Amino acid sequence: MTAPFDLKNDGVVVIIGSGAGGGTLGNELAQKGIDVVILEAGARHEYQDFINDEWDSFAQLAWTDKRTTSGDWRVAKDFPNLPAWIVKAVGGSTAHWAGASLRFQEHEFKTLSTYGKLEGANLLDWPITLAELEPYYAKAEDRLGVTLTNNIPGLPGNNNFKVMKAGADKLGYKECHTGRMAINSEPRDDRNACQQTGFCFQGCKWGAKWSTLYSEIPKGEATGHLEVRPNAMAININHDASGKVTGVVYADKDGRLREQKARIVAVAGNSIESPRLLLNSASSQFPDGLANSSGQVGKNYMRHTTGSVYGIFDKPVHMYRGTTMAGIIRDEARNDPSRGFVGGYELETLSLGLPFMAAFLNPGGWGRSFTTALDHYDHMAGMWIVGEDMPREENRITLHADMKDEHGMPVADVHFDDHSNDTAMRNHAYKQGSALYEAVGATRTLPTPPYPSTHNLGTNRMSEKAADGVVNKHGQAHDIKNLFVSDGSQFTTGGAENPTLTIVSLAIRQAEYIAGQMSAKSI
Amino acid sequence: MVTIYESKPVHEKKPGLSRRELLKRGGVGALLVISGSAVISPEHAWGLETSALKPETMATLIQMARDIYPHDQVPDKYYAIAVKAHDEQAGKDLAHKDLIEKGVADLDLKSGKDGYTGLGWEEQRVAVLRDIQDTPFFQAVRGGLVVGLYNQKQVWPIFGYEGESYSKGGYMARGFDDIEWL
Numbered sequence: 001m002t003a004p005f006d007l008k009n010d011g012v013v014v015i016i017g018s019g020a021g022g023g024t025l026g027n028e029l030a031q032k033g034i035d036v037v038i039l040e041a042g043a044r045h046e047y048q049d050f051i052n053d054e055w056d057s058f059a060q061l062a063w064t065d066k067r068t069t070s071g072d073w074r075v076a077k078d079f080p081n082l083p084a085w086i087v088k089a090v091g092g093s094t095a096h097w098a099g100a101s102l103r104f105q106e107h108e109f110k111t112l113s114t115y116g117k118l119e120g121a122n123l124l125d126w127p128i129t130l131a132e133l134e135p136y137y138a139k140a141e142d143r144l145g146v147t148l149t150n151n152i153p154g155l156p157g158n159n160n161f162k163v164m165k166a167g168a169d170k171l172g173y174k175e176c177h178t179g180r181m182a183i184n185s186e187p188r189d190d191r192n193a194c195q196q197t198g199f200c201f202q203g204c205k206w207g208a209k210w211s212t213l214y215s216e217i218p219k220g221e222a223t224g225h226l227e228v229r230p231n232a233m234a235i236n237i238n239h240d241a242s243g244k245v246t247g248v249v250y251a252d253k254d255g256r257l258r259e260q261k262a263r264i265v266a267v268a269g270n271s272i273e274s275p276r277l278l279l280n281s282a283s284s285q286f287p288d289g290l291a292n293s294s295g296q297v298g299k300n301y302m303r304h305t306t307g308s309v310y311g312i313f314d315k316p317v318h319m320y321r322g323t324t325m326a327g328i329i330r331d332e333a334r335n336d337p338s339r340g341f342v343g344g345y346e347l348e349t350l351s352l353g354l355p356f357m358a359a360f361l362n363p364g365g366w367g368r369s370f371t372t373a374l375d376h377y378d379h380m381a382g383m384w385i386v387g388e389d390m391p392r393e394e395n396r397i398t399l400h401a402d403m404k405d406e407h408g409m410p411v412a413d414v415h416f417d418d419h420s421n422d423t424a425m426r427n428h429a430y431k432q433g434s435a436l437y438e439a440v441g442a443t444r445t446l447p448t449p450p451y452p453s454t455h456n457l458g459t460n461r462m463s464e465k466a467a468d469g470v471v472n473k474h475g476q477a478h479d480i481k482n483l484f485v486s487d488g489s490q491f492t493t494g495g496a497e498n499p500t501l502t503i504v505s506l507a508i509r510q511a512e513y514i515a516g517q518m519s520a521k522s523i
Numbered sequence: 524m525v526t527i528y529e530s531k532p533v534h535e536k537k538p539g540l541s542r543r544e545l546l547k548r549g550g551v552g553a554l555l556v557i558s559g560s561a562v563i564s565p566e567h568a569w570g571l572e573t574s575a576l577k578p579e580t581m582a583t584l585i586q587m588a589r590d591i592y593p594h595d596q597v598p599d600k601y602y603a604i605a606v607k608a609h610d611e612q613a614g615k616d617l618a619h620k621d622l623i624e625k626g627v628a629d630l631d632l633k634s635g636k637d638g639y640t641g642l643g644w645e646e647q648r649v650a651v652l653r654d655i656q657d658t659p660f661f662q663a664v665r666g667g668l669v670v671g672l673y674n675q676k677q678v679w680p681i682f683g684y685e686g687e688s689y690s691k692g693g694y695m696a697r698g699f700d701d702i703e704w705l
Contacts, residue, residue, distance in 0.1 A: 052687040055674050158694075159702040166705045197693030205689045315704040320684065322699035354684040358673035366591045366656075366665055367649060374673075375594060378683025440705065 019092020023212025091213025311437025345387025
């Protein structure tokens, strides 16, 4: 049962984006009887419609609206108009994500205190602690059905994991397992069990992997309090003279501009679109954009220190068979500056199909060095590095000076330079990954550059003080009390862990806060 | 309109491609033949008809494609399919036609009197390609190959990639954990 709300209904909460943050928040509020309209820029594809084909799926799901890039990161050279590999569809990037669901470590909420001031890094402690978030992590793990929590068995290890595990044992790593995955190892919550199909990045056709598309959103819709409006691209957030936001202007499927009135607006469009929208909503009262008195909107863009290592063996692996990312080594996630960098990183199994391997193994590369690697595609094992990167003010989302999209909205430019800490961490991880595969007999290892960003974080960060960030510890704008940020852009720092579980936990927590504030008539 | 078609081996068809119609490839690989507006592989029974680009240009592009992404186990036919989009685009876009024809002419010029395909060894041809690798022509050809070559479902089995698996029930009962050598 879908509840269509009138454009003039100014009692609704309008959420922009239907992914991990927006989709979860929408359902949470709807369950509490609060009316919600989610504006989703993309179309609605149910999970049966997902495609087991990398390029066709990319065309179906990826956010390919024009963006520009700058900075010294290699993505700017290789994929100048594709800084991020995220989704434009109902469910957002929960269609694409791999499912890894890890809690942040305690020190990762206190990076400035733990790491100290680092030249060129804009570190800050989160205004919340692990202890404060733990109850919400527990709720989120139950909601997502994370394996190895709530008595849910782990997934079975596929070939790619078995190679990783054998290498991890040889290197003496202690914490290597099939992960904490939001992928059903047995049927749960009306979702199938994983059938080891692969193509996790292309949307799970079994619905075994948690996604707001077929978990949170239908539950919210069933209450009659949630309407998801697809093909609705938010352009501008309006406010009144008192400085409260009053509605969201969006382009509908035919490109017509509409305004949905709102009591509260929550922005959850991922860390490129969310600051783009706030910056584009500048007015005479807020000339630098909404919620931007600190000047931090769009800054501190983080993407995790990433990279991949592929190993080639003299015998077959078939890494693409089965769960894409169901193998993890956590030993390097600790903070141990003796390694030459602060923070830590996770190593997680990863595979790409042949078409994407050709596109991403060494973009721009050609000749036999490149092709002899692909020749052994079925003898490859692969892992992904995901580590904490340093927030930098210079790494930021800005509105392009003259390039505009089809709706006349300036496109986003994404600027990123690696911090020396990021580079040191990546190089350490390349060495460890290569050593791991060599320990099990790899004849060749391939340190593979970062893909377009999947973990986009930090561009509307949380802070204790209004001068240091955009939102408070509930994701509420310091400047505008009925404006919230509900996605990974509110992360103060990025941690070493895949961000989705933390985004969901924050959204559950934020929903409680919003409901409380609404009952108290504070907003 | 460009078509790749399966043809009967040449010896089964009308005899006699004239000498003028023959275009020798370099010292490696099978012989590609230019006949009218087509590039034909008599050995492997396929042909590629061109409409906008010269067939000699297509033959050079096919060799160039193999030199950029050399996979000795992948037959020419798939390289031909991978570059045929340039003929289609050249038919719609004069600037693209110009880019490709001039690019190939320049490649031949840099390769000496017998042109690019007259260079017998891959490393000789690659040396010429290194010289032009930053040109828009080279980047257009290389860039097009990334999808044009590797996204052909017919080449996937050659690399041991099995593609779509949902309709077969995934790999749960088909070897997701069948590794035995560890």
